[in-house]
Structures are given as structure tokens and as C-alpha cells.
Amino acid sequence: MPQLNISLDEEQAKFEADVAAIEKQWSSPRQAHLKRPYSAHTIAALRNSIDVAPTASSQQAIKLWNQLQEHNKNGTTELTFGTTEPTIVSQMAKHQQSVYVSGALCGFSEVDAPGMDACDYPWDTVPKTVAKIFKSQLWHDQRQRQFRLRHTKAQRATLENWDYMAPLVADGDMGFGNVTSTMKMAKAFVDAGVAMIHLDDLAIGMKKFTVGQGRTVVPTSEYLDRLRTVRMQFDVMGAETLLLCRCDTDHSEFISSVVDPRDHEYVVGATKRVESLQDHLAQAQAQGKDLKAARAAWKANAGLKTFDEAVQAVASEDEFKAYLSEVRREAFASLTARREIASKTVQADVFFDWERPRSAMGQYMWKPSVKTIIERAVAAAPLGDVTWARMDAPVWKDIVEFHEGVRKVYPDRLFAFGYTGDYDYGKAGFSPAQVKTLHLDLAKMGVVWQVQPIWALQGLNMVAEDFGKMWAEEGIAGYVRDVQGPALSRKPMTDGFEKLSWCGGYLADAFFETIAGEEITEKA
Numbered sequence: 420m421p422q423l424n425i426s427l428d429e430e431q432a433k434f435e436a437d438v439a440a441i442e443k444q445w446s447s448p449r450q451a452h453l454k455r456p457y458s459a460h461t462i463a464a465l466r467n468s469i470d471v472a473p474t475a476s477s478q479q480a481i482k483l484w485n486q487l488q489e490h491n492k493n494g495t496t497e498l499t500f501g502t503t504e505p506t507i508v509s510q511m512a513k514h515q516q517s518v519y520v521s522g523a524l525c526g527f528s529e530v531d532a533p534g535m536d537a538c539d540y541p542w543d544t545v546p547k548t549v550a551k552i553f554k555s556q557l558w559h560d561q562r563q564r565q566f567r568l569r570h571t572k573a574q575r576a577t578l579e580n581w582d583y584m585a586p587l588v589a590d591g592d593m594g595f596g597n598v599t600s601t602m603k604m605a606k607a608f609v610d611a612g613v614a615m616i617h618l619d620d621l622a623i624g625m626k627k628f629t630v631g632q633g634r635t636v637v638p639t640s641e642y643l644d645r646l647r648t649v650r651m652q653f654d655v656m657g658a659e660t661l662l663l664c665r666c667d668t669d670h671s672e673f674i675s676s677v678v679d680p681r682d683h684e685y686v687v688g689a690t691k692r693v694e695s696l697q698d699h700l701a702q703a704q705a706q707g708k709d710l711k712a713a714r715a716a717w718k719a720n721a722g723l724k725t726f727d728e729a730v731q732a733v734a735s736e737d738e739f740k741a742y743l744s745e746v747r748r749e750a751f752a753s754l755t756a757r758r759e760i761a762s763k764t765v766q767a768d769v770f771f772d773w774e775r776p777r778s779a780m781g782q783y784m785w786k787p788s789v790k791t792i793i794e795r796a797v798a799a800a801p802l803g804d805v806t807w808a809r810m811d812a813p814v815w816k817d818i819v820e821f822h823e824g825v826r827k828v829y830p831d832r833l834f835a836f837g838y839t840g841d842y843d844y845g846k847a848g849f850s851p852a853q854v855k856t857l858h859l860d861l862a863k864m865g866v867v868w869q870v871q872p873i874w875a876l877q878g879l880n881m882v883a884e885d886f887g888k889m890w891a892e893e894g895i896a897g898y899v900r901d902v903q904g905p906a907l908s909r910k911p912m913t914d915g916f917e918k919l920s921w922c923g924g925y926l927a928d929a930f931f932e933t934i935a936g937e938e939i940t941e942k943a
């Protein structure tokens with residue numbers, strides 16, 4: 420194999436030029452807010468010897484970044500929705516500035532074996548869907564441009580000119596594994612042309628909505644490592660791609676490990692000397708008892724509390740005050756430190772055992788609060804560009820507390836918000852008037868990107884069902900009345916089968932004309 424034809428001096432000069440270029444990119448207005456745990460030298464040393472910068476993803480990311488900054492300045496917001504379908508994307512160009520590629524939707528429509536959003540699809544499912552959609556956007560963009568350039572400048576003033584290249588925001592879930600698999604996923608997204616991906620703090624394989632038990636998050640340290648991994652991959656590629664730090668801590672019921680003292684305040688233990696939950700369930704199973712009921716009974720008897728709650732339960736008011744003021748001297752006191760402080764400030768013994776409530780898979784029980792989400796979001800912020808607290812229910816008080824809490828530390832922080840699944844606004848205490856202005860009220864707090872992620876499951880299904888019924892009952896007469904007629908007569912016309920259509924027959928014609936040596940542009 421030939422040696423790389425480069426002298427030592429040239430190799431060094433190229434390396435130093437790469438370092439300088441990386442430092443310049445990192446200090447640009449787009450990236451200046453990011454803080455990395457590694458140096459430009461390290462990243463340069465991880466790069467290829469030839470330039471393979473991902474221009475498409477970077478261009479789209481900068482476009483999205485500028486859109487979001489503009490919204491933030493004006494107190495407005497982008498309202499987009501999720502899809503996996505290129506034809507729908509082509510119509511979104513008329514009303515949305517961005518497109519969301521939802522993992523949940525991919526899990527229904529882009530896989531061999533569909534299923535509930537348990538994040539159990541292959542790691543490249545969403546990147547591949549992004550690639551499909553991005554290529555469809557390029558094609559629409561190309562056919563429109565080619566069609567326009569068949570016309571004179573004056574004629575073009577009357578033609579449609581949609582921005583088909585709406586930046587794509589995609590679901591990176593929890594990264595699907597350790598550092599190297601998360602890197603591969605991030606790379607696949609960038610190669611596919613994505614503008615922003617979101618990464619969450621859920622434990623791998625533990626995203627679930629169905630079993631009546633809450634989800635499991637990973638320790639803060641593991642979440643930050645995931646975000647660092649994506650950031651490193653983007654940096655190695657020289658990509659401007661945006662990272663949306665999503666936090667699923669709200670109403671999660673378990674944490675996979677207690678390795679990070681930042682999480683200790685919220686871990687729940689037994690304060691009664693009961694047998695372990697696992698032993699209790701094993702016995703119940705051996706006796707053929709209902710396991711859900713056995714679990715509930717154990718929880719009721721175990722005196723489940725966080726350590727601070729356990730202290731409060733046995734301390735006098737003054738003792739507890741003294742305990743808390745000591746604990747708060749440290750930003751994040753570990754359980755060991757808390758025990759130490761309790762032994763000095765409180766007379767009674769504090770019985771607290773976080774091992775007894777552990778699940779069959781070893782998770783610890785925990786009790787998150789808005790404070791937890793704020794702490795995680797603040798710790799994550801310097802690694803990413805936008806923040807999203809994915810909440811199980813739209814509790815306005817919590818929503819305000821979260822966004823204001825993060826903005827106390829990062830006043831210009833940009834936020835995303837998902838109108839998740841079946842949010843019940845009435846039940847959450849929203850009046851119809853509040854629902855009406857919800858997106859605008861969120862925008863005022865910096866929530867510049869808002870998404871209805873799984874519209875297809877309700878909306879598209881409903882459209883398909885209604886059309887199916889009409890078609891079965893009325894045939895072509897109903898089609899002409901309800902679909903073809905309105906689509907063709909609307910101004911601007913909905914893409915259909917006519918000249919300006921998304922079918923783009925004229926683009927195919929242009930290729931034939933080009934190889935025949937014909938001119939396809941009009942002189943202005």
C-alpha cells in the first residue's frame with residue numbers, strides 16, 4: 420500500500436490549520452455558548468486527513484438556528500408536527516418552517532415489526548427516515564427551481580416559490596447504546612442531512628408507557644456523557660448540527676443507578692425494616708398471588724421516602740432546619756454526606772435503605788420534581804443548543820417553574836416543547852381560553868420550537884378513515900367533489916397532477932432535453 424504522500428511538516432501544518440479552523444468555528448455566534456470537556460487539538464486529531472465536512476446538515480442547522488433566534492427575539496414560535504411521509508413534508512413547506520421526524524411514528528411506519536413507542540426499533544431507523552425525507556426535499560427543491568428557470572425573470576415573479584428545504588428535527592431517543600453506538604447514530608443523522616436531533620435521559624430499553632409503571636432515567640453523569648458523545652461526533656465531523664437536550668425526568672419512577680451524588684436527593688428508600696421488594700414479589704409469585712397487588716401492598720408498608728423526608732419524619736423542627744442548612748452548604752450532598760450531617764444534627768436514628776425497593780432489573784426508585792429537571796437541564800445546557808423537558812402532563816405551574824428556572828441561569832436559553840400524545844388539557848386545569856393562547860404563552864418563555872409529534876396517529880388516521888368511507892360509498896363522484904375539485908381550484912393550487920405538480924414530470928422532461936442538447940432555461 421502506498422504511503423500517504425505528505426511530509427512531516429505538511430502533516431503538522433495541516434493539523435495546526437485544522438485546530439485553528441475548529442477554534443474559529445467554536446467561537447462563532449452559532450457555537451460560542453457551547454462548552455466542551457475536550458480541546459480543539461483532540462478533535463483535530465480525531466479527524467480524517469481529507470475534508471469530509473457535512474455541508475447539508477450544517478447549512479440546515481444554521482438555517483434552523485437563525486429561525487429559532489428570530490423567534491426568540493420576537494417572542495414567537497415555530498409550530499410543527501411529526502411525520503415520516505415525504506408527500507406530507509412537501510405540503511408542510513407551505514406552513515411550517517421545520518419538520519419533525521418522530522421516533523414513535525417511525526416505530527409504526529418505518530419498520531418490519533411495528534409497535535408501541537418503546538424505542539425498540541433498530542438504531543438507524545430514524546436516521547434512514549431522515550435521509551429519505553431529506554432527499555425528497557432536495558428533489559422538490561430541484562424540480563421547482565428547474566421549472567422556474569424555464570421562465571423569464573418577469574414570468575418567475577408570478578410563480579410559486581416554496582422553501583422545500585425546511586430543516587429536519589429528529590428523534591435520537593437515548594442514543595441506543597454506549598459511546599460508539601451513539602456516535603454512529605449521530606453520524607448517520609448528520610450524513611442524512613438533519614438540522615437538529617434530540618437526545619434524552621431515559622435508560623436504554625426502558626421507554627414504556629403501557630405497564631402502569633413509570634419510566635427509568637439514567638444518572639445525570641450518564642446523560643451528560645451521552646450529550647458529550649453526540650457533541651464530540653458533531654465536532655469530529657465539523658458539523659453545525661444542533662443538539663436538543665431533552666430530559667424525560669418528569670414523573671419518571673426509577674433511576675438505573677445511584678453512581679452520581681447529584682441524583683441522591685431524589686432516590687427513594689424504605690424507612691421501615693420490611694423485606695426487600697424482590698423477596699416479597701418472589702414469595703407472592705410462588706403463592707400464585709397477583710403481582711401488581713403485592714407490589715402495591717409492599718409499597719404501602721415500606722414507608723417509602725427520600726432521605727430528607729426520612730430525616731424530617733424523625734427530627735424535631737429545629738433539628739430538621741439545622742440538617743437542611745448544613746446539607747445546602749454543598750451543591751449536591753451525597754447520601755453519605757447527608758447521613759453524616761443527620762448524625763450530627765438529629766438525635767434520633769434515621770433508618771433509610773434504598774436497596775430494598777430495587778426492581779428485578781436493579782433500578783432504584785426515585786421521586787423527581789421540577790427542581791430535578793431544572794438541575795439536569797442546567798447541567799446539560801452548555802453541551803447543547805436547545806432544551807426540552809418532556810412532561811407526562813401539561814401542568815402549567817410546572818411548565819412555568821421549569822422554563823423560568825433554567826432561564827435564571829441561562830437567560831437566552833431556547834426551548835422546545837412537545838404536545839405529547841394525549842395531553843388532557845381540561846383535566847390539567849386549562850380553560851379553553853388558556854389552551855387557545857398556550858403556544859403564544861410558551862413562546863414568551865423562550866419556547867421557540869413546538870411540536871405535535873404524533874399527529875399522524877390521530878389526524879392522518881382520521882383523514883384516511885373519512886376518505887375511505889366516502890370513497891367506498893360514493894366512488895369517483897365523491898372523489899371529484901371532495902378531493903380533485905378542491906385541490907385543483909385552490910390558489911395556490913394543492914399539488915396534484917397538473918403542470919405545477921409535485922409529480923414533477925417537467926423535471927424528467929428536462930433530463931431528456933438536456934441529454935438531447937436542448938436549452939432548458941429562458942433568457943431573462
Ligand SMILES: C[C@](O)(C(=O)O)[C@H](CC(=O)O)C(=O)O
Pocket residue numbers: 501521522523524536590809837838839840841872873
Ligand atoms: C416525541 C416522541 O419522542 C416521539 O417519538 O414522537 C414521543 C411522542 C409521544 O409519546 O407523544 C415522546 O414524547 O416520547
